[in-house]
Amino acid sequence: MRRPQRRLVAKQGRSQDADEIRLLEAWIDAGKPLRGTKPPPPPESSSAADARRIARAVAAKAAAGEYSEYGACTRFDELPLSKKTKDALRKAGYKEMSEIQRAAIPHALCGRDILGAAKTGSGKTLAFVIPVLEKLYRANWSRDDGVGCIIISPTNDLAGQIWDVIRKVGKHHGFSGGAIVKRTGIDEEKELINRLNIIVCTPGRLVQHFDETPNFDCSQLQILVIDEADQMLHRDFQSQVDIIISQIPKVQTLLFSATQTKSIKDLARVNLKNPEYISVHEQASTATPDNLEQCAMIVPLEQKLNMLWSFIKRHLKSKILVFLSSVKQVKFVYEIFKKLRPGIPLKCMHGRMKYEVQQAIVAEFNESTSVMFSTDIFARGLDIGDVDWVVQVDCPESVALYIHRVGRTARYNKRGKSLIFLCPEEEKMLERLKATESKIPINVRKPKVEQLEQISQNIAAVLVKFPNLQQLGKRAFVTYLKSMYLQKDKEVFDLSRFSAENFAAYASSLGLPVTPKIRFVSHKKNASKKDMEDTDVKQKAKVIEINPQANRDMLADDELDDDDILKPKKATTDANIYGLHDILSPKASSTGTNMEPEKVKELVDRPLKKKKLKINVHRPVGTRVKYDDEGNAIDPLASLAEEVGSEGVIHKDKISQRYAEMLREMQEDDKEDKAQHKKSLHEKKLQKKMKLKRKRQEETDEVSEDSGSESDRGGQNMSYKGKKKYLNASDEDEGGDEAKKLLAQQEALALKLLGKMHD
Numbered sequence: 001m002r003r004p005q006r007r008l009v010a011k012q013g014r015s016q017d018a019d020e021i022r023l024l025e026a027w028i029d030a031g032k033p034l035r036g037t038k039p040p041p042p043p044e045s046s047s048a049a050d051a052r053r054i055a056r057a058v059a060a061k062a063a064a065g066e067y068s069e070y071g072a073c074t075r076f077d078e079l080p081l082s083k084k085t086k087d088a089l090r091k092a093g094y095k096e097m098s099e100i101q102r103a104a105i106p107h108a109l110c111g112r113d114i115l116g117a118a119k120t121g122s123g124k125t126l127a128f129v130i131p132v133l134e135k136l137y138r139a140n141w142s143r144d145d146g147v148g149c150i151i152i153s154p155t156n157d158l159a160g161q162i163w164d165v166i167r168k169v170g171k172h173h174g175f176s177g178g179a180i181v182k183r184t185g186i187d188e189e190k191e192l193i194n195r196l197n198i199i200v201c202t203p204g205r206l207v208q209h210f211d212e213t214p215n216f217d218c219s220q221l222q223i224l225v226i227d228e229a230d231q232m233l234h235r236d237f238q239s240q241v242d243i244i245i246s247q248i249p250k251v252q253t254l255l256f257s258a259t260q261t262k263s264i265k266d267l268a269r270v271n272l273k274n275p276e277y278i279s280v281h282e283q284a285s286t287a288t289p290d291n292l293e294q295c296a297m298i299v300p301l302e303q304k305l306n307m308l309w310s311f312i313k314r315h316l317k318s319k320i321l322v323f324l325s326s327v328k329q330v331k332f333v334y335e336i337f338k339k340l341r342p343g344i345p346l347k348c349m350h351g352r353m354k355y356e357v358q359q360a361i362v363a364e365f366n367e368s369t370s371v372m373f374s375t376d377i378f379a380r381g382l383d384i385g386d387v388d389w390v391v392q393v394d395c396p397e398s399v400a401l402y403i404h405r406v407g408r409t410a411r412y413n414k415r416g417k418s419l420i421f422l423c424p425e426e427e428k429m430l431e432r433l434k435a436t437e438s439k440i441p442i443n444v445r446k447p448k449v450e451q452l453e454q455i456s457q458n459i460a461a462v463l464v465k466f467p468n469l470q471q472l473g474k475r476a477f478v479t480y481l482k483s484m485y486l487q488k489d490k491e492v493f494d495l496s497r498f499s500a501e502n503f504a505a506y507a508s509s510l511g512l513p514v515t516p517k518i519r520f521v522s523h524k525k526n527a528s529k530k531d532m533e534d535t536d537v538k539q540k541a542k543v544i545e546i547n548p549q550a551n552r553d554m555l556a557d558d559e560l561d562d563d564d565i566l567k568p569k570k571a572t573t574d575a576n577i578y579g580l581h582d583i584l585s586p587k588a589s590s591t592g593t594n595m596e597p598e599k600v601k602e603l604v605d606r607p608l609k610k611k612k613l614k615i616n617v618h619r620p621v622g623t624r625v626k627y628d629d630e631g632n633a634i635d636p637l638a639s640l641a642e643e644v645g646s647e648g649v650i651h652k653d654k655i656s657q658r659y660a661e662m663l664r665e666m667q668e669d670d671k672e673d674k675a676q677h678k679k680s681l682h683e684k685k686l687q688k689k690m691k692l693k694r695k696r697q698e699e700t701d702e703v704s705e706d707s708g709s710e711s712d713r714g715g716q717n718m719s720y721k722g723k724k725k726y727l728n729a730s731d732e733d734e735g736g737d738e739a740k741k742l743l744a745q746q747e748a749l750a751l752k753l754l755g756k757m758h759d
């Protein structure tokens with residue numbers, strides 16, 4: 001009974017859809033905005049009641065066959081959109097359009113190609129999601145029609161986020177689709193992919209499907225979207241995007257980014273047809289959101305961690321996103337700060353995590369006040385709620401990346417702040433940011449040195465406790481320098497501006513007792529990152545030791561783990577060596593938390609004195625090794641580096657005291673060992689002497705034997721081993737009678753005894 005009713009409802013729905021589609025087509029056609037036009041500025045804000053009245057009037061006009069020019073409207077419900085889309089937008093709280101939405105959607109609805117640029121957080125996602133849904137709806141697309149839309153984005157997280165918006169706004173449409181991300185296995189995807197109407201994915205995954213999925217069919221594609229287009233058309237994704245374009249038919253194409261490419265060459269590759277260039281903020285005085293407060297600080301390399309720690313400690317109630325340049329740095333800083341407990345939850349995010357884990361972390365970060373340490377995986381597109389601060393600890397590779405990073409805050413009319421640390425050697429970047437054409441209103445602030453906490457010693461103490469972290473620290477050090485070396489922009493990233501002393505001071509600031517050894521490849525200096533990796537894997541690089549006196553274990557580790565390709569500025573023999581003493585006893589230059597302003601500046605140039613290695617902390621002698629829950633060896637000193645409460649107190653005085661005790665114990669042990677050794681040497685000498693004496697004796701005996709009688713020789717043939725007496729075969733011949741006599745006597749005695757027992 002229910003079936004025919006359902007069919008009827010479906011039929012009615014289809015015919016309603018068909019009517020609506022006809023109406024929409026007519027409306028879109030009649031009210032097309034002129035090519036190359038931008039919408040006029042929005043009228044003075046009208047009341048909500050006015051807006052509703054206008055929307056009703058527009059809808060009535062359209063129904064009556066009189067179409068309004070939708071190119072000038074400001075609200076979603078004034079646009080020629082399906083009821084399904086409008087309902088979902090209303091439900092999601094989207095009413096007024098943002099500038100990019102006002103400018104792009106009317107052109108996109110007419111089927112035009114678009115090259116759109118607008119500031120970060122200005123709502124570009126909806127500017128392409130709405131046209132996608134409407135295109136498929138008006139094409140009467142159904143689940144059985146296969147792939148109708150492809151959206152490509154640079155990261156899985158961003159793909160997931162875009163799909164979430166599609167799900168929200170397209171929930172009343174019956175389209176199938178999904179974000180093809182690492183979560184699903186490729187085989188599972190192969191089965192599904194032809195049944196998806198909307199595919200959101202990274203270019204790499206799509207190319208893999210073109211390569212591996214039999215019958216992967218995009219021949220009916222209706223619309224292609226490339227998000228973060230400038231990045232997609234450049235370098236890393238260039239070849240993949242070229243493959244994609246070659247595999248699909250020419251369809252309506254929408255390109256969006258906050259920093260748009262203007263290169264004709266790039267655009268020619270995606271084959272845009274008479275595109276609309278929409279750059280809504282081109283005339284704006286700033287390239288970054290208006291509500292964003294930006295500042296920069298010149299911070300010496302070795303002070304960056306101190307500065308970051310001090311900053312976090314002063315903003316415990318804020319949601320902070322911290323950018324670092326490599327996965328290893330992210331891991332290291334996260335782990336170290338976690339051990340030092342700043343008093344705010346910490347998180348980390350990088351590309352080596354599983355997609356599910358990333359999603360969970362993003363969700364948590366969205367909800368809570370915390371600090372997230374991240375690589376540039378988070379720099380573009382991600383929309384996280386209410387980030388208060390974006391802190392760039394490492395210099396971005398370009399002004400565009402700076403804009404994307406800071407764009408994670410101050411999103412859609414919200415306020416936000418950003419801070420960037422630049423080394424004095426990277427001041428060229430500051431010049432670039434401040435240049436008029438960059439349109440970045442950035443203030444340079446002097447670090448408040450009285451608020452600067454010195455944490456290098458605390459980090460060193462943590463490294464003593466957790467040897468694994470020391471390895472991580474070394475890798476963080478090396479990858480930082482490596483990433484800098486690999487940067488193409490040598491005006492900003494020039495390692496030769498740093499001296500060996502800078503490296504040593506930086507290593508020390510990471511708590512490392514020695515400066516890790518670095519490899520230098522003198523050839524192929526300008527090779528690409530990929531070439532470098534290949535080179536390092538395939539051929540042994542020429543090795544110059546930056547710290548020749550360093551601990552050999554450490555050097556061996558580095559050779560295995562880090563393929564370094566750096567070129568030092570000067571001879572490296574004066575690099576520092578740090579021992580336990582250097583780590584634990586306060587340094588004259590960094591005893592207090594307060595430092596005079598000039599001193600911070602001096603830190604850049606100060607030559608570091610050579611220090612003497614006193615005790616190798618990593619190989620304490622005569623100490624029992626204990627293990628923690630995770631199976632890591634715990635250094636005997638570590639128990640004294642306990643973290644107390646949330647403040648993470650490190651008992652430096654106790655450590656020093658314990659160190660002195662250990663030293664005394666070790667000296668005593670050493671004395672005993674020496675005495676023992678002396679004694680055993682003496683014994684060995686004595687034995688040797690005895691042996692020699694015996695040998696001489698034997699030789700003398702042999703001489704006397706040679707001159708002795710045959711009968712005497714029989715006795716000599718009896719060899720003695722200890723106290724046992726062994727008889728040779730020849731003994732039987734010579735002493736046989738005597739032995740037989742003895743045996744017969746013993747047998748007689750035994751028989752006698754046996755006889756007595758029987759009696």
Ligand SMILES: Nc1ncnc2c1ncn2[C@@H]1O[C@H](COP(=O)(O)OP(=O)(O)OP(=O)(O)O)[C@@H](O)[C@H]1O
Nearest residue numbers: 096097098120121122123124125126258381383412
């Ligand atoms: N019309 C709108 N009304 C209210 N909020 C909106 C509107 N459009 C977008 N938003 C919200 O603004 C935020 C930023 O949008 P979106 O992520 O699309 O920005 P974007 O321009 O793509 O940024 P980015 O350049 O960083 O990728 C989102 O949280 C989104 O929900």
